[in-house]
Amino acid sequence: MATTNDLNNAQxxxxxxxxxxSSTPPSQLPHVTAQLAGQVWACKDLISSxxxxxxxxxxxxxxxxxxxxxxSTLLQDRTIEGRWAAVVLVKATIEAGGVEVLSKSxxxxxxxxxxxKKPDPPTTRMLAxxxxxxxxxxxxxxxxxxxxxxxxxxxxFIGTCLSNAENQRCSGSxxxxxxxxxxxxxxxxxxxxxxxxxxxxxxxxRVLSVTSSTVGTGRHYTAEHRHSAQQLLVLLHxxxxxxxxxxxxxxxxxxTVTAAHTTCDRIFRSVIEDWxxxxxxxxxxxxxxxxxxxxxxxxxDAVGMTGWKGVYAGSERLIALLDLLxxxxxxxxxxxxxxxxxxxxxxxxxxxxxxxxxxKLATVKPNQQxxxxxxxxxxxxxxAVHVATLKLTRSILRRFGSSVASITQPLLAQITWLFxxxxxxxxxxxxxxxxxxxxxxxxxxTLSRGDVSDVEGIIKACCQDLLPTAQxxxxxxxxxxxxxxxxxxxxxxxxxxxxxxxxxxxxxxxEALVPLCFSQITSSHLPGRVRTLMERAxxxxxxxxxxxxxxxxPAPNGSRSKTQPSLLPLLAKQYTQSAEVEALLRPRMPVIxxxxxxxxxxxxxxxxYEDERSPIANGYEDTADGAHDDEEATNGLSDPHQNIPDxxxxxxxxxxxxxxxxxxxxxxxxxxxxxxxxxxxDTEHAAKRIRASLTSxxxxxxxxxxxSGTDRLTAQSGIPVTLAQDQPRxxxxxxxxxxxxxxxxxxxxxxxxxxxxxxAGDMVDIGSEGSDFxxxxxxxxxxxxxxxxxxxxxxxxxxxxx
Numbered sequence: 177m178a179t180t181n182d183l184n185n186a187q188x189x190x191x192x193x194x195x196x197x198s199s200t201p202p203s204q205l206p207h208v209t210a211q212l213a214g215q216v217w218a219c220k221d222l223i224s225s226x227x228x229x230x231x232x233x234x235x236x237x238x239x240x241x242x243x244x245x246x247x248s249t250l251l252q253d254r255t256i257e258g259r260w261a262a263v264v265l266v267k268a269t270i271e272a273g274g275v276e277v278l279s280k281s282x283x284x285x286x287x288x289x290x291x292x293k294k295p296d297p298p299t300t301r302m303l304a305x306x307x308x309x310x311x312x313x314x315x316x317x318x319x320x321x322x323x324x325x326x327x328x329x330x331x332x333f334i335g336t337c338l339s340n341a342e343n344q345r346c347s348g349s350x351x352x353x354x355x356x357x358x359x360x361x362x363x364x365x366x367x368x369x370x371x372x373x374x375x376x377x378x379x380x381x382r383v384l385s386v387t388s389s390t391v392g393t394g395r396h397y398t399a400e401h402r403h404s405a406q407q408l409l410v411l412l413h414x415x416x417x418x419x420x421x422x423x424x425x426x427x428x429x430x431x432t433v434t435a436a437h438t439t440c441d442r443i444f445r446s447v448i449e450d451w452x453x454x455x456x457x458x459x460x461x462x463x464x465x466x467x468x469x470x471x472x473x474x475x476x477d478a479v480g481m482t483g484w485k486g487v488y489a490g491s492e493r494l495i496a497l498l499d500l501l502x503x504x505x506x507x508x509x510x511x512x513x514x515x516x517x518x519x520x521x522x523x524x525x526x527x528x529x530x531x532x533x534x535x536k537l538a539t540v541k542p543n544q545q546x547x548x549x550x551x552x553x554x555x556x557x558x559x560a561v562h563v564a565t566l567k568l569t570r571s572i573l574r575r576f577g578s579s580v581a582s583i584t585q586p587l588l589a590q591i592t593w594l595f596x597x598x599x600x601x602x603x604x605x606x607x608x609x610x611x612x613x614x615x616x617x618x619x620x621x622t623l624s625r626g627d628v629s630d631v632e633g634i635i636k637a638c639c640q641d642l643l644p645t646a647q648x649x650x651x652x653x654x655x656x657x658x659x660x661x662x663x664x665x666x667x668x669x670x671x672x673x674x675x676x677x678x679x680x681x682x683x684x685x686x687e688a689l690v691p692l693c694f695s696q697i698t699s700s701h702l703p704g705r706v707r708t709l710m711e712r713a714x715x716x717x718x719x720x721x722x723x724x725x726x727x728x729x730p731a732p733n734g735s736r737s738k739t740q741p742s743l744l745p746l747l748a749k750q751y752t753q754s755a756e757v758e759a760l761l762r763p764r765m766p767v768i769x770x771x772x773x774x775x776x777x778x779x780x781x782x783x784x785y786e787d788e789r790s791p792i793a794n795g796y797e798d799t800a801d802g803a804h805d806d807e808e809a810t811n812g813l814s815d816p817h818q819n820i821p822d823x824x825x826x827x828x829x830x831x832x833x834x835x836x837x838x839x840x841x842x843x844x845x846x847x848x849x850x851x852x853x854x855x856x857x858d859t860e861h862a863a864k865r866i867r868a869s870l871t872s873x874x875x876x877x878x879x880x881x882x883x884s885g886t887d888r889l890t891a892q893s894g895i896p897v898t899l900a901q902d903q904p905r906x907x908x909x910x911x912x913x914x915x916x917x918x919x920x921x922x923x924x925x926x927x928x929x930x931x932x933x934x935x936a937g938d939m940v941d942i943g944s945e946g947s948d949f950x951x952x953x954x955x956x957x958x959x960x961x962x963x964x965x966x967x968x969x970x971x972x973x974x975x976x977x978x
Contacts, residue, residue, distance in 0.1 A: 186222035187239050189215055194243045197261075202253060205261035213268040220272035244269075244280075251287040259291055260300045267307040270314070278314055279321060285311060285329050292336045298347035301340065305350070308333055309357040316364060330361070330368050338375055348398060355404035359411055363510055366414040373415045377480070380405045380412075384496055385481040389489035402496070406503040414510055422513045428479075429504055433457075433519045435477040436497040437526075442471050443490040444530060446551035448541040451529045455522040467545050487550060491557035498564040502571040520572065521583055527565045528590040531597040532558050559601040562594060566607035573614040584619050585627075588612075592630045599637055602682050609638055609685035613692050620696025628701040635693055635706055638686045639713040641678050687719060694725035700732045707731050715746055723747040724756050 193212050200208060216223075227237040247269065250262035266284050270277050291304045312330065315321040337354045340346050358376065362369050369376065383397050383405040397405075413424035438460040445466050459466075472485035473493075479500070484493050501520060532555050533540045542551055569587060572580060591611055598604045612634055616623075623631075678686075690710060693702075702710075714722035726743050733740045744760065751757050 183222055183225075183236065186219040187236055190219045190222060190239050190243055193219075194239070194246055197246055197250070202255040202258040202261075205257050209261040209264050213264055216265065216268045217272050220274075223269065223273040224276050226276060248283060248287070251284065251291070256296055256300065259294075259296065260303070263288065263291065263300060263303045263307055267303075267310060270307075270311060275318065275321075278311070278318075278325075281311060282325060285325060289329060289332055289336065292333075292340065295345075298345070298350045302347075302350045302353045305337065305353045305357055309360060312361060326365070327368075330365060331371075334358075334369065334372050338372060338379065341379055348396075348401065351397075352400060352404060355401065355408055359404065359408045362408070362411045362414055369412075370415040370417065373412060377409065377412060380409045381480045381482075384409070384500070385493075387484075387489060387492040387496070389484070389486060389492055402499070403503070406500050407507055409500070410504045410507045421509070421511055425504075425509060425513045426515070429501070429515065430519065431478040432497055432500050432504065433523055435479045435481070436494060436501070436523055438477055439473070439490055439494045439497065440526060441466060442473065443487055443494065443554060443557075445471065446543050446546040446554050447530065448543050449526070449530060450539075450541070451526045453522055454525075455516075455519050457522065467543075471550065487553040488557060491561055494561055495564040498561075498568050502568045505568075505571045505575050517572070517576075517580070517583070520568070521587075524565060524569060524587070525590065527561060528594055530558065531562075531594055534597050559598050559604050562598060563603045563607050566591070566594075566604075566611050570607075570611050570614055573611070573618065578618055581619060584615055588615055588627065589630070591615075592634070595634055595637075599633075602679055605637060605641065606679075606682045606685045608634060609682075609689045613685075613689045616689075616692045616696040620692065621698060623697060623701070625701045628697055629703075632703070632706055635689075636709060638689050638693075639709045641682055641686045642690065642713045642717050642719070644716070687717075687722075690714060690719060691721040691725040694722060694729050699729055702731070704731070711743060715743065718750060720747075720751055720754065720756075723750075724760075727760060 193215055196208065196212065197205070222236055223240060225236070227240075247262055247265055250258050251266065253259050253262065266281075266288070270281055270284075285308065288304045288308050292301055292308075308329070312326050312333075315326050337357070341351055341354050358369070383401055386395060386397055410425075410428065413421050413428060416424040434457075437457050441460050470485060471487050471490055473483045473490070475483055477483075477493075479497070481493065481496075484490055501523075505515070505520075531540070542548075569591070573584075591608060595604070595608045599608075612631060690713060693710060699707075710722070711726055713719070714726060723743050724747065727747060730742060731740050748757055748761055
C-alpha cells in the first residue's frame with residue numbers, strides 16, 4: 177500500500193512528465209521518450225488508483241486526466257515523431273496502470289489501429305503492433321474487457337496487418353512482429369482468425385517457399401521469418417471448426433511427410449536407393465517419368481508450397497519441410513493429438529540410408545541414366561540435408577523422451593553410419609554430437625559394449641575437436657592420466673588454439689558431449705585409449721564438468737597390483753573455489769553426538785547431554801524402587817546420574833568393541849551414608865585422601881579401597897574403562913553383582929559379629945564432593961561406635977601415608 181509521501185512524489189513526477197511533453201518540440205520527443213517511459217513506472221501507484229480513492233483526491237485525478245488527455249492528443253499529432261513517442265508512452269502507461277487504465281483504453285486502441293493504416297515508418301507500425309498485442313493479452317483475465325476491447329478491435333487488427341504484410345513497404349522487422357503477434361493471439365482467439373485463415377496460410381506458404389535459389393520473387397526472408405512462419409502454420413489447426421483441430425494437425429503432418437518424399441523422389445534420382453518403405457509410401461512418379469527432363473516440381477506440393485527447379489532448390493525445399501516437421505513436433509497444442517511416429521521414422525530412415533561416398537564407405541550405387549554433374553551436385557547438398565535430418569531426430573528425442581526407446585537403437589546405428597561417411601563436415605559433426613548427447617541422456621547406461629564400440633569414433637572425433645591441433649598426437653608435454661605439465665599454462669594455450677580453429681557451435685556441442693560420455697556410459701565398456709583421450713581433452717581444455725564427471729566415474733581397475741590414476745589433484749588445483757570440488761575433497765556428514773565428552777567441552781554441555789540420555793539408553797538400569805526415587809527427590813538430589821561412573825555416562829555408541837558391563841551402584845547405601853557424614857569436615861583433606869589412594873604406589877595390593885596396578889595405569893592414562901574391584905576381606909558373603917539389563921538382587925544379611933567392610937557390588941563416584949571413599953556396612957542396625965573407630969583408623973593411615 178502506497179503511503180501519502182509516495183503518492184505526493186508520484187504526483188509531482190507525473191506533473192513533470194506532462195510539462196516536459198508539452199514543452200519539448202515534437203521533433204525532439206524521440207530523444208526523451210525512453211527516459212519518460214521509465215519515469216512513468218515511478219507513478220504507477222497514482223495511475224492505477226481509482227479516482228477519489230486517495231487523500232489527494234481531486235488534485236491527483238486532475239493530474240492523471242491531464243496526462244491521459246495529452247497522450248490522446250499526441251496520438252493524433254501531425255508529426256511522425258510525435259506519434260512515435262505517443263505509441264511508446266501509451267504502452268508503458270497501460271502496463272503501469274493495470275486494469276484501471278486498461279478499462280479506459282478504447283480510444284487509444286482506435287488511435288493505434290489508425291496509425292497502422294497510415295504511411296508511417298515501419299518502426300512506428302511495428303511498435304503499434306507490439307502495443308496492441310500487449311493490450312489484447314492483458315484483457316485475457318477479464319471477460320468484460322475482452323468483450324469491450326478485444327472483440328471489436330481484433331478483426332480490424334488482423335486485416336490491417338495482413339494488408340501491410342503483402343505490401344512491398346513492409347520491412348523485415350514489421351513482418352516478424354506480425355508473425356509473432358498472430359502466433360500469440362491464435363490459441364486464445366481461434367474463431368476470430370478463422371475468417372482470415374486462407375489469407376494467413378497463403379502468406380505463410382509464400383514465406384516458406386522463397387529460398388535463395390528462387391528467381392524473381394523480389395523479397396528476402398531471414399531464418400527468423402521462416403521459423404516464425406513454420407510455428408504459425410502449425411498453430412492454424414486451432415482454427416478448424418467443430419472440434420476438428422486434432423484431425424487438422426494430423427492432416428498437416430501427413431501432407432508434410434508426403435511432400436518430403438515427393439521431393440526426395442526427384443533429387444535422389446541420380447542414385448539407386450536401397451531403402452524400402454515400412455509405412456506404405458507410394459512413389460509420386462513412375463520411374464521413366466522421373467528420369468525425363470530436369471530435376472523440378474512443376475505444381476504445388478501437398479503442403480501448398482510453390483514449385484521449384486534444380487537440385488539446389490530441391491534440397492532447400494526438403495530442408496524447409498524437415499524444419500516444418502520439427503516445428504510441428506515441438507510446438508505445443510491446445511488439445512491432445514495423435515502422431516503416427518512411424519511415418520516420420522520411415523522418412524528419417526530414407527534420408528540416413530543415402531550417404532556421401534568416401535574412401536572407407538563406397539556403398540552408393542550410381543544411376544547411369546543421369547549425368548554425373550547432377551550426381552555430384554546431390555553429393556554436395558547431402559550434408560546440409562543430413563544436418564536438418566539430425567535436427568528433426570533431436571526434436572523427436574527431446575519431445576517424446578523415454579517413450580521412443582524402441583527406435584533409439586536403430587537411430588543410433590544410422591547416426592553412426594552417417595558419421596563414418598560425413599565426419600569431415602563440421603555441421604554434421606555438430607549435429608551428431610548433439611544427437612548422441614540426447615541418446616545418452618535417455619539410454620546411456622543401457623548401451624552394450626558393442627554399442628559403445630560403434631560410437632567410439634564419434635567420441636574420438638569429439639575429443640580431437642576440443643584438443644588443439646598441435647597437442648593431439650604427442651603427450652610428452654601434455655597431461656595424461658593425472659600427470660600435468662610443469663609450466664601450468666598448457667591448458668590456457670590449448671583453449672586459445674582450439675577456439676581459433678574450431679567453430680563455436682561445434683566446440684559447444686563437443687563440450688556438452690564429453691561429460692555425458694563419462695557419466696552415462698558404463699566405465700567398463702570404454703576402452704583405455706578412449707578414456708585416456710577423453711581425460712586429456714578435459715585437462716587441456718580445463719573442462720570443469722568433464723573433470724568432475726571423470727572423478728565421479730573412475731575407470732575400473734583391471735589389475736589389483738596397479739592403482740588407477742585420478743584427475744582429482746588437477747581438479748582441486750584448477751578449481752579451488754568450486755563447491756563440487758569442496759564436496760569431493762572434504763565431504764561433510766551430519767555430526768552425530770556419541771555422548772563421549774572431550775577435553776574441550778564445558779561442564780554445561782556435559783550436563784546437557786547427560787540429562788538428555790536416559791539410563792536405559794546408556795545400558796544402565798536403575799535398580800532402586802519407587803520409594804527410593806521419592807526419597808531421593810525429597811532429599812534434594814537433583815542429578816539422578818551423579819553416582820553413575822563416567823565410563824558409563826560417556827560410552828562410545830559407535831565402538832566396535834563389545835560392551836563391558838559395569839557393576840551396579842548401591843545408591844541406597846550411599847544415600848544413607850551421606851546422611852550420617854558430617855558435611856562440616858575438611859573437604860580439602862578428603863580430596864588429598866582420594867588423590868593419595870589413586871596415585872600412591874606404596875599401597876598394598878590387597879588394601880581395602882586401593883586400585884590394582886592395571887587399573888592405576890588406566891586411571892593415569894585417562895582412558896575410560898570399567899573399574900573392577902577385588903573382593904574385600906570380609907567375614908560375610910558379598911552381594912551378587914547386578915547386571916545392567918537385569919534388576920539387582922537384594923543384598924544378603926550378614927551374620928552377627930561381622931566386621932565392617934566394602935561391598936564388591938558398591939561403587940562410589942570419587943569425583944563427588946564430600947565423599948570420604950567409605951561405605952557403610954550392610955547391617956540391619958546402625959553401629960555408630962564401629963563407624964567412629966573406622967574414622968579414627970582412617971585418620972591414622974592417612975597420617976602415615978603423608
